Amino acid sequence: MKQTLSCLVNNKPGVLEKIAASFADIGINIYSLAAGEVEEEDKSRMTIVVDADEEAVKKATDKLKGLKDVIQIHDFTNEELISMELLLIKVRIKAEQIPQILQIAELFNAQVISVTDVSMVLSLASGEKRIDGMVRMLKPMGIIEMSRSGKLAVCGVDR
Amino acid sequence: MENISNEDKISSKELIDMEKTLNKATQLPPVKMVVVNPYDKGTLESVSLAYYENVIIPILVGQKKEIMDRVEEFQIDIVEDWIVEGSDVEIPEIAASLLYSGEAKYIMKGMISTADFMHVLLEPKWKIRTERILSHVGMFEMPKSKRVFLMSDAAINILPNFTRKIHIVANAVDVARKIGLIPIRIAMLAAVEKVKLPAMPATLDAFLMKKFASTGYFGDCYIEGPYALDNALDPEKTATKGLKGEVAGKANILITPNIETGNVIWKIFTCVQKAHPAGVVMGGRCPIVVPSRADDYITKLRSIKFAKLLIG
Numbered sequence: 001m002k003q004t005l006s007c008l009v010n011n012k013p014g015v016l017e018k019i020a021a022s023f024a025d026i027g028i029n030i031y032s033l034a035a036g037e038v039e040e041e042d043k044s045r046m047t048i049v050v051d052a053d054e055e056a057v058k059k060a061t062d063k064l065k066g067l068k069d070v071i072q073i074h075d076f077t078n079e080e081l082i083s084m085e086l087l088l089i090k091v092r093i094k095a096e097q098i099p100q101i102l103q104i105a106e107l108f109n110a111q112v113i114s115v116t117d118v119s120m121v122l123s124l125a126s127g128e129k130r131i132d133g134m135v136r137m138l139k140p141m142g143i144i145e146m147s148r149s150g151k152l153a154v155c156g157v158d159r
Numbered sequence: 160m161e162n163i164s165n166e167d168k169i170s171s172k173e174l175i176d177m178e179k180t181l182n183k184a185t186q187l188p189p190v191k192m193v194v195v196n197p198y199d200k201g202t203l204e205s206v207s208l209a210y211y212e213n214v215i216i217p218i219l220v221g222q223k224k225e226i227m228d229r230v231e232e233f234q235i236d237i238v239e240d241w242i243v244e245g246s247d248v249e250i251p252e253i254a255a256s257l258l259y260s261g262e263a264k265y266i267m268k269g270m271i272s273t274a275d276f277m278h279v280l281l282e283p284k285w286k287i288r289t290e291r292i293l294s295h296v297g298m299f300e301m302p303k304s305k306r307v308f309l310m311s312d313a314a315i316n317i318l319p320n321f322t323r324k325i326h327i328v329a330n331a332v333d334v335a336r337k338i339g340l341i342p343i344r345i346a347m348l349a350a351v352e353k354v355k356l357p358a359m360p361a362t363l364d365a366f367l368m369k370k371f372a373s374t375g376y377f378g379d380c381y382i383e384g385p386y387a388l389d390n391a392l393d394p395e396k397t398a399t400k401g402l403k404g405e406v407a408g409k410a411n412i413l414i415t416p417n418i419e420t421g422n423v424i425w426k427i428f429t430c431v432q433k434a435h436p437a438g439v440v441m442g443g444r445c446p447i448v449v450p451s452r453a454d455d456y457i458t459k460l461r462s463i464k465f466a467k468l469l470i471g
Contacts, residue, residue, distance in 0.1 A: 095373045102321040102367070111357050115366060 002031060003057050004049050004081060004153055007064060008072040011037065011044040015069045019046065022063040028052045032150030034085070043071065047083075047153045080156035086149040087124045087131045092142035093117070101141055108134040119144055173342065173411070177300040177307045177461075180338050181437060184464035185212045192448075192463065193218040193263035195254045198225055198270040199452065203235045205459035206267075214464055217241045218263055220254045251279035258445065259285045265466050267448035267459075273314070280447070291442035292316070292326040295421070295449065296334045298437040298465055299428055301392075308392070309334055310413040313421030314449060315440060321364050324414065325376070328368065330441040331412045332377050337469050345377075346391030346410035347384025348420065352402065354385065361385065361416030368414075381405035388413070388424075425451075429458065437461035439469060446470060 009015050016035065023030055028050050035046040050057060057075065064070050076083075091101060093115075101120065105112060110124035124134055128151065135146065192215040197203055203226075209215045219226055219237070223244045230237045245253045251271065257263045258280075268276045280287055295314035300307050311331045316323055328345060335343045347365030354362045365384030372382040383406035389396040394408030402408070415421040428434040435457040440447040446466035450459045 093367075093370065095370050098367050098371045099322050099325060106320060112360075112363055113356055115354055115356065115363055117370070 001053065002049055002051050003054075004047065004076040004083065004151060005057070005061065006074045006076060006153060006155070007046045007048065007070055008038065008074075009044050009046060010069040010071065011042050012069055015044075015067075016046070018067055018069070019048075019064060022067070023048075023050060023060050025063070026052075026056055026060050028056055028060055032085075032148070034150040034152050036152075047151050049151050074155065076153060076155065081153050082156045083127065083151050083153035084125055085128060085131060085151045087126075087134070087146065088113075088121060089124075089135065089138060089146040090119050090121045090144040091138050092144055093120050094141070097141050101138070104134060104137045107137075110134060173340075173409075174305075175307050175339060176305065177298065177437075180307070181298075181461055181464040181468070184214050184467040187467065189213050189216050190264040190467060190470065191216045191218055191257075191262060192265050192267055192467075193220060193254045193257045194267045194269050195251055195276060196221045196269040196271045198229050200229070200233045200235070201450075201452075201454060201456040201459050202267070202269040203229060203233060203237060204456035205463060207236045208456070208460050209463045211236070214467055218243055218254075218257060220245055220250050220257070221269070222247070222250075251276060255280050255282070255285045255287070258287070264470055265445045265448065267463065267466075268450065270452060273449055276449070287443045287445070287447075289442065289444060291330060292323055293440050293442040293447070294323075294327040294330045295438055295440050296331050297421075297425055298334075298338075298461075299424075300434065300436075302432055302434055306392075307340070308411045308413060309340065310415065310421060310424055312415060312418065313425040314418070314438065314451075317418045319417070321367065324364055324368060325371065326442060328377060328382070328412075328414055331414065332380055334439075334441060334469060335380075335412055336378075338465075340411050342405075343377075343380035343412060344406040344410050345380055345382040345412040345414060346386045346406050347382065347414050347416075348388060348391060349385035349416060350387055352385060352387060352390055352400070359385075364416065383407065383410075384414075386410070429454065435461055437465035439466040441469065 031049040031051050033048050035044050038045045064073050105122050110122045113123050114121040197219045206217045219242045223242050258266050293315050294312045297310045297313055309331050311327050347368050349361040349365050354366045362385040369382050383404050391410040397408030428436050440449050446469045448462045448466045450462050
């Protein structure tokens with residue numbers, strides 16, 4: 001089962017490595033990890049998605065809480081979550097497929113951000129399922145390259 | 160547009176005369192055209208002239224008293240027998256049914272809003288729709304050079320996506336072939352000549368339309384873009400900018416990115432230049448004449464002739 005954790009950490013070298021090691025020690029594979037600055041410049045928020053059962057995640061959470069640079073950790077699994085990820089996808093352009101590619105982009109509200117004679121780059125900021133959907137639909141057109149940011153999340157409940 | 164001094168770059172064989180082209184409609188046998196709510200001077204005058212120039216046999220659907228009052232007021236030569244009486248609610252339906260039955264070959268809008276007119280006309284039971292979307296095609300003549308070009312879409316499609324633009328191009332190409340505008344040189348209009356994303360999505364559609372045309376979907380024609388208006392029409396400015404191609408400066412079809420652009424170009428010709436373009440809605444089972452209520456009788460008469468040339 002996929003579970004989402006949010007860690008507020010000090011923005012220092014080596015913190016990411018320690019967090020990754022905490023999961024690895026328990027045998028949890030990190031499905032996606034997105035990190036970036038928050039409202040305070042010396043801190044970062046990491047949104048981590050793992051595929052593991054609740055017990056394993058609790059163990060990892062406890063371990064993370066013991067780390068000096070982890071300020072706050074939050075398990076979003078049972079909470080209202082506002083989340084999104086960013087997809088950049090480069091597809092091959094074949095003349096006869098142009099209308100279909102643009103229709104798919106329109107359907108998902110994706111933006112074409114770059115175009116050349118042979119390829120087009122689309123961006124989509126959306127939920128995981130919609131991103132999966134667009135990737136599936138674009139696959140037959142010929143995906144040259146793609147990159148996903150991993151999930152970014154904030155808590156939808158005011159504490 | 161007026162300073163085109165380098166017209167010799169376009170072969171004289173390619174140039175057609177707007178008046179002569181439209182007047183071909185007078186040489187064909189007259190056909191029945193149904194007119195909805197012909198209560199304004201421009202519509203009545205244009206219909207009367209079209210009849211006497213052997214273009215149409217009018218069927219005027221509306222309130223007889225209202226029509227005859229206007230005919231008397233404006234002193235226009237209209238025959239009472241042309242009128243099919245109907246109440247306000249019934250009028251568009253009666254007109255559509257005349258088209259559906261084959262009694263009339265095409266249709267024109269008078270004093271009725273385009274939305275109300277099209278709403279009735281496009282009801283599935285009248286079978287006006289085809290696999291194509293409807294789009295407006297305008298025919299223009301540059302006042303000094305007399306060069307003729309088509310433009311789409313100034314009236315129907317507000318912000319067409321790529322798929323709709325394919326239909327818009329296809330409808331315009333059909334018109335060009337029917338009036339003998341050969342070779343067909345289509346410019347996809349935008350504000351600049353390079354793709355600018357994400358700020359100018361019209362430039363993307365223009366770029367991709369050129370690529371899509373390589374499938375052969377539109378038949379024999381040249382498509383280029385994105386082009387600003389001057390790069391599409393003015394060989395001199397095109398040369399200054401170093402643009403090369405089969406369309407740059409020589410376009411005879413302009414595809415606008417949205418209705419605002421098309422409408423502004425149309426109104427510049429009618430309001431600023433006091434010129435008289437012709438316009439018709441294509442993509443349906445027959446041409447549909449949808450003039451602006453403010454268009455004068457010459458523009459309306461030209462549109463009636465233009466549409467007749469496009470029947471069948």
